[in-house]
Amino acid sequence: MKRLITPLASALVTSLFVATFSVSANAECFYSYKAKRDNPLQLHYGIIKVDGPCQQPPPSREIASRIARDGWSLLSVVGTVAQPKLNSERERAGEYFLKY
Numbered sequence: 868m869k870r871l872i873t874p875l876a877s878a879l880v881t882s883l884f885v886a887t888f889s890v891s892a893n894a895e896c897f898y899s900y901k902a903k904r905d906n907p908l909q910l911h912y913g914i915i916k917v918d919g920p921c922q923q924p925p926p927s928r929e930i931a932s933r934i935a936r937d938g939w940s941l942l943s944v945v946g947t948v949a950q951p952k953l954n955s956e957r958e959r960a961g962e963y964f965l966k967y
Contacts, residue, residue: 894918894919894920895916895917895918895919896916896917896919896920896921896922896947897914897915897916897917897947897948897949897950897953898914898915898917898925898926898930898944898945898946898947898948899912899913899914899944899945899946899947899948899956899960900912900913900914900915900930900934900941900942900943900944900945901941901942901943901945902934902939902940902941902942903939903940903942904938904939904940905940910942911939911963912945912959912960912963913934913960913963913964913966913967914948914953914956914957914960914963914964914965915930915933915934915965915966915967916965917929917930921947925944925946925947927941927944930944930967933967934967936967
């Protein structure tokens with residue numbers, strides 16, 4: 868029994884190390900969001916990069932403060948955008964792709 872536990876424990880520790888290293892190696896997260904500006908009403912969809920690993924719940928305050936510089940109000944954080952999907956999201960976000 869002891870011979871079985873040692874390889875399992877070693878595999879578990881290795882897996883945790885690899886998972887931790889993978890997260891810290893990707894020290895940025897991309898979020899999609901919706902925002903508005905009043906008088907006249909304007910809406911936009913954007914992609915924003917936030918340093919650090921992806922968070923749940925998303926860092927709405929940070930996103931809101933960054934887009935507020937141009938008078939935008941955050942309506943919602945839609946979700947995270949995986950690296951492989953960034954190119955397809957670039958078209959949807961237009962000028963608001965990584966603007967803030």
